[in-house]
């Protein structure tokens with residue numbers, strides 16, 4: 001389309017992009033990114049996603065952020081799982097977020113992770129969030145743009161599960177440098193995880209690899225590894241999609257207890273070393 005035709009199309013815009021070939025600025029994916037506020041700095045953004053809920057996505061986000069923070073990187077978590085926000089509880093945070101001249105101030109975990117979550121804004125933590133997709137997406141953009149993110153080396157975005165409206169907006173509006181896909185053994189069989197991988201590919205977001213959670217159980221008496229859900233298919237699914245396996249986490253009562261007690265920061269586990277290395281290797 002020539003420059004003149006393009007200009008005419010823009011002037012006569014009906015907002016129906018499906019039947020229009022004009023190359024408007026609003027079609028440039030870069031223009032859809034939400035800006036940080038002027039006082040904030042975030043070097044790397046890592047999205048943690050899963051095909052469905054309950055596979056341990058938040059747990060992986062928490063362990064990655066907490067471990068990187070203890071290793072000396074300033075880390076943050078943006079809890080984008082608006083309807084199932086479990087991050088503050090895992091870190092034992094229950095106070096309300098406060099504002100400042102520089103923007104909203106994140107809560108700080110014991111180790112120093114900066115955390116923003118809708119649960120830190122609700123009057124009662126048990127109040128349900130009953131919002132439509134665009135409202136949730138707007139809140140996530142506000143968390144990004146209106147928080148004072150003070151010199152963050154790595155921000156972990158705990159994404160809502162699935163491939164719906166909200167993950168789509170996050171992918172479009174936040175500058176995600178890489179994704180970590182969390183899955184459970186059953187999830188792999190059901191191919192839900194492949195949908196999440198394919199969504200990332202469609203959005204041109206690099207996938208750093210797959211973490212399999214609840215992979216096995218170690219018998220407390222004899223130490224034998226029991227594959228509760230049958231043999232793992234994670235290597236196979238990863239290879240098929242050209243991805244790396246970044247870690248396998250067993251079902252570990254110590255993990256569940258730490259979350260319940262709000263003490264995830266006190267845990268030191270090495271199940272996710274592969275994921276940490278992949279994040280640190282990002283330039």
Ligand code: ADP
Nearest residue numbers: 053054055056057058059250251252255256259
């Ligand atoms: P998601 O974010 O995918 O919905 P969560 O991280 O909230 O899932 O995990 C769901 C529940 O399972 C939480 O109570 C969490 O403590 C527990 N959990 C997750 N992974 C493990 C594990 N490997 N061992 C024991 N409990 C786990």
